[in-house]
């Protein structure tokens with residue numbers, strides 16, 4: 001496992017979260033918008049979103065229909081608009097306008113599941129975090145690190161074999177590799193630096 005971690009590190013030394021954000025709540029909301037959508041598209045939509053609603057209180061008081069129009073390009077816009085408005089209200093009412101730093105509290109926020117909560121805990125609070133997005137799940141299976149598509153089981157499996165301080169960056173690197181080489185339909189095993197570690201490759 002150490003060799004695989006080191007190989008990924010060498011291949012993607014500066015891997016990072018590809019969602020852009022300026023504040024704690026923007027990371028939370030942008031991650032919600034990224035469900036079933038690309039980070040690249042969210043990074044475009046968020047420019048419009050935070051120009052229209054520059055403060056958390058503006059989001060809390062937003063008109064649902066107007067918010068829906070703005071987040072529509074991200075898909076599932078009825079749910080996402082409501083989650084953003086409801087999330088902003090809860091942050092203001094119950095958490096002093098700050099994104100909370102525990103899994104338990106994060107999971108109380110509308111639309112927040114373990115994947116989002118892990119990303120927030122890792123990015124904002126420096127906590128060990130396994131972010132099981134679609135690339136992470138696919139690559140963890142191909143690399144033989146788990147044999148399940150269930151995000152919680154993947155998370156638990158990776159937590160057991162990756163040192164806590166490496167977990168977040170390991171997941172960011174899996175995403176980078178999933179986009180660049182180990183794509184869902186056409187993994188480019190011939191030019192993959194992980195081929196020697198990969199039971200699926202070849």
Ligand code: SF4
Pocket residue numbers: 142143181182183187188189192193194195198199200201202
């Ligand atoms: S060898 Fe192929 S399947 Fe394995 S990680 Fe590389 S690209 Fe993906």
